[in-house]
Amino acid sequence: MNTTIGTTTLNSGRPSLLKLAVASAILALVITGCVRPGTPQGWSGVAIQDDQLYVGTQDRDVRALNLETGETVWRFSLQGEEEADRAVYGTPAISDGAVYVGGYDGMLYAINLANGDDLWDATIGDGSAIVGGAAVGGGLVFVGSSDGTLYAYGAEDGVFQWRFETGNSIWATPAVANGRVYFGSMDQKVYALDFDGQLIWEFATGGAVTAQPLVKDGRVYIGSFSSDFFALDAETGNVIWKFPDANNWYWSRAVTNGDVLFVGTTDGNLYALDSNSGRSLWVTSTTGSIVGSPTLVGDRVAVASTDGRVRLVRQEDGQDETQCNVGAAIRAPLSAQGDFLFFRADDRSIRALEINVNGNPDEVWVHRSDQDEPVPRDWTRSC
Amino acid sequence: MELIGDIWDLVINRPMINSLVFLYWVCFSNFGLSIIVFTVATRLLMVPLTMRQVKMTRAMSELAPKAQEISEKYKGDSQRRSQETMKLYRESGVNPVGCLGPLVLQMPIFIGLFWALRSTLASTPESLADLATKLYPWLPGVGESIPIDPYFLGLNLGDLTSASGFGPFLALVVAGSTWLMQKMSTSKATSPQQEQTSKMLLWFMPIMIGVFSLQFETGLTIYWTVSNIVGIVVQGFIGGWGQVREAFSFGSLATLWGKPPAGQEKDESQSSTNKNDGRVSDDTTDDEGEDSESGPRSEEAASDEHRRNDGQDARRGDRVRSKGARRRARRSRNRRR
Numbered sequence: 230m231n232t233t234i235g236t237t238t239l240n241s242g243r244p245s246l247l248k249l250a251v252a253s254a255i256l257a258l259v260i261t262g263c264v265r266p267g268t269p270q271g272w273s274g275v276a277i278q279d280d281q282l283y284v285g286t287q288d289r290d291v292r293a294l295n296l297e298t299g300e301t302v303w304r305f306s307l308q309g310e311e312e313a314d315r316a317v318y319g320t321p322a323i324s325d326g327a328v329y330v331g332g333y334d335g336m337l338y339a340i341n342l343a344n345g346d347d348l349w350d351a352t353i354g355d356g357s358a359i360v361g362g363a364a365v366g367g368g369l370v371f372v373g374s375s376d377g378t379l380y381a382y383g384a385e386d387g388v389f390q391w392r393f394e395t396g397n398s399i400w401a402t403p404a405v406a407n408g409r410v411y412f413g414s415m416d417q418k419v420y421a422l423d424f425d426g427q428l429i430w431e432f433a434t435g436g437a438v439t440a441q442p443l444v445k446d447g448r449v450y451i452g453s454f455s456s457d458f459f460a461l462d463a464e465t466g467n468v469i470w471k472f473p474d475a476n477n478w479y480w481s482r483a484v485t486n487g488d489v490l491f492v493g494t495t496d497g498n499l500y501a502l503d504s505n506s507g508r509s510l511w512v513t514s515t516t517g518s519i520v521g522s523p524t525l526v527g528d529r530v531a532v533a534s535t536d537g538r539v540r541l542v543r544q545e546d547g548q549d550e551t552q553c554n555v556g557a558a559i560r561a562p563l564s565a566q567g568d569f570l571f572f573r574a575d576d577r578s579i580r581a582l583e584i585n586v587n588g589n590p591d592e593v594w595v596h597r598s599d600q601d602e603p604v605p606r607d608w609t610r611s612c
Numbered sequence: 613m614e615l616i617g618d619i620w621d622l623v624i625n626r627p628m629i630n631s632l633v634f635l636y637w638v639c640f641s642n643f644g645l646s647i648i649v650f651t652v653a654t655r656l657l658m659v660p661l662t663m664r665q666v667k668m669t670r671a672m673s674e675l676a677p678k679a680q681e682i683s684e685k686y687k688g689d690s691q692r693r694s695q696e697t698m699k700l701y702r703e704s705g706v707n708p709v710g711c712l713g714p715l716v717l718q719m720p721i722f723i724g725l726f727w728a729l730r731s732t733l734a735s736t737p738e739s740l741a742d743l744a745t746k747l748y749p750w751l752p753g754v755g756e757s758i759p760i761d762p763y764f765l766g767l768n769l770g771d772l773t774s775a776s777g778f779g780p781f782l783a784l785v786v787a788g789s790t791w792l793m794q795k796m797s798t799s800k801a802t803s804p805q806q807e808q809t810s811k812m813l814l815w816f817m818p819i820m821i822g823v824f825s826l827q828f829e830t831g832l833t834i835y836w837t838v839s840n841i842v843g844i845v846v847q848g849f850i851g852g853w854g855q856v857r858e859a860f861s862f863g864s865l866a867t868l869w870g871k872p873p874a875g876q877e878k879d880e881s882q883s884s885t886n887k888n889d890g891r892v893s894d895d896t897t898d899d900e901g902e903d904s905e906s907g908p909r910s911e912e913a914a915s916d917e918h919r920r921n922d923g924q925d926a927r928r929g930d931r932v933r934s935k936g937a938r939r940r941a942r943r944s945r946n947r948r949r
Contacts, residue, residue, distance in 0.1 A: 267735075267738060268736070269738065270738060272737070272738075360737050398759070417756070435755065435756055436755040436756055436758070437758055454755045454758055455755040456749070456755055476749040477749055478744045480741060480744070495741065495744035495745060496744070496749070518742075518744060518745050520741045535741075560738070560741060
């Protein structure tokens with residue numbers, strides 16, 4: 230770059246070339262030097278209990294909202310040292326009157342479900358970012374950290390119990406079932422531990438794992454960045470079947486209706502797989518990337534993508550699509566209760582959709598986390 | 613605007629990201645090594661352009677006296693001066709803009725690499741999720757390479773250079789290599805004004821780049837340093853190594869303290885002689901310093917010019933030659949023997 234600047238200028242004797250070259254160099258430096266890496270925004274899922282939902286927002290807090298109206302019940306601010314790191318990616322875990330939230334600020338919070346008070350909090354390990362959510366079981370709360378370690382804390386008192394190291398960051402939310410904790414790591418493996426932190430089995434997938442395992446009927450279903458989706462024996466970790474035909478990463482957890490598994494990939498495809506054989510039943514495409522888990526509503530499966538749309542298709546054949554375009558990317562997983570869908574979008578909103586009998590979604594409320602008045606009464610509905 | 617973004621993404625960003633990831637897979641999961649290989653490869657791909665640039669530069673050097681004549685002739689009429697200069701270039705088959713080839717190519721490479729590094733190292737979950745959409749699914753090693761290990765020789769390539777303990781050292785290295793690169797490729801000015809600009813650029817660019825590099829990711833600083841080193845080597849092979857020797861000679865280092873190097877003293881005295889004569893002489897472009905800067909001249913040709921200069925110097929008899937210049941001329945003659 231510099232070579233040419235000097236040579237061109239001095240030999241051509243054309244100051245305009247000099248100006249052009251120097252201006253280009255300065256422009257390039259300024260453009261690049263002034264742009265800082267993006268700050269983490271989080272894509273917390275929504276946890277539902279009774280008539281409230283719990284979600285981490287883009288405004289650095291965790292909120293309890295009224296399920297029917299979207300009004301704020303309480304608000305809990307994250308406390309990490311760096312304000313920019315106060316983001317939540319995992320879905321809050323609810324157990325025994327507490328909400329457990331892992332923060333990108335490296336802290337694990339136990340929040341009183343009733344009033345949002347801080348029951349306890351702990352800086353996990355060296356304070357590396359927590360991307361996955363927490364999981365609770367056997368009186369313990371489990372959380373993975375970007376330092377590559379799975380930590381277990383006492384759920385009631387927040388006392389450290391044990392830790393288990395892997396070869397790379399853990400961004401996946403653990404799953405607890407049958408007295409075991411299952412989780413994936415960026416070191417490309419899936420692990421099964423007992424509640425004492427002893428390794429039972431591990432399985433190499435060939436790609437990083439960020440998805441939460443789905444444990445059902447003695448099987449662990451999980452996909453990885455190798456573009457493979459596996460059904461593993463929950464007892465041994467042996468492969469029961471493998472679906473290798475996707476073209477991109479599995480970022481999030483699969484959901485199942487018992488017979489069929491539904492799982493999205495980052496190239497925007499939603500696959501329906503036979504849970505017994507792993508055979509592909511149908512596939513439907515979105516125009517964005519699927520990062521959050523789909524969910525089931527009635528006889529439909531709902532999936533959101535970064536193209537800003539929530540799509541609903543029949544579980545049976547993936548047909549008869551209906552959709553709601555919220556106009557902002559959706560990376561968070563979808564949650565359902567009854568005929569209602571709840572999710573967080575990347576425009577600082579938490580939304581509720583009602584799915585009517587013909588499968589069409591109607592927006593019921595929008596909660597904007599950056600506004601004091603949480604539920605605008607005069608908004609234009611997305612659908 | 614969106615279209616430009618899409619084209620940029622398709623033509624620059626995605627190929628770069630995928631090249632880096634593929635090289636990471638090939639280079640034993642070492643991202644520093646993949647940046648180095650990538651840099652060397654892009655610089656080597658640009659060798660034909662660099663050669664063309666040197667050729668153009670050389671041709672323009674030869675035309676400089678005539679351009680200077682035009683400049684003198686149409687002093688008060690800038691439009692006419694510009695027209696006549698362009699006519700001269702056109703008639704001689706020289707395209708001044710052609711010299712910008714490597715620059716024009718390096719700009720998108722630099723900016724593209726900047727974004728590619730950020731995308732590939734994916735500091736946040738959002739950026740890692742976005743990375744998935746930019747990778748070619750058919751490319752081998754993609755699934756198993758992500759996430760990229762950002763460490764190289766103890767440095768986190770995704771961290772800002774200033775955040776590294778070696779930050780100031782890296783900034784000095786990048787500034788130093790930029791200076792040397794600049795020094796090698798800067799030809800002799802044909803007027804005091806250009807000379808002043810040349811001097812300003814020679815120091816302004818390295819200092820600016822050194823300071824800016826502190827605000828860049830370490831990986832980008834490494835790219836820049838390696839790019840300069842490869843550029844110096846390529847330039848050396850094409851244009852000769854005289855400037856490197858010159859750069860490290862006492863005379864050149866003396867400019868650090870504001871004292872002009874020995875050869876330059878001679879040039880200035882020559883230039884003032886010409887000015888006093890009111891004529892522009894072809895001799896102004898023939899000096900030792902320029903032999904290696906202005907184009908791909910052979911050592912033999914350079915020595916011939918030295919000899920010619922020596923003869924002219926002796927005839928003029930009124931020129932003061934520094935010890936350094938005499939020593940270099942002697943060395944040239946010895947080499948020729």
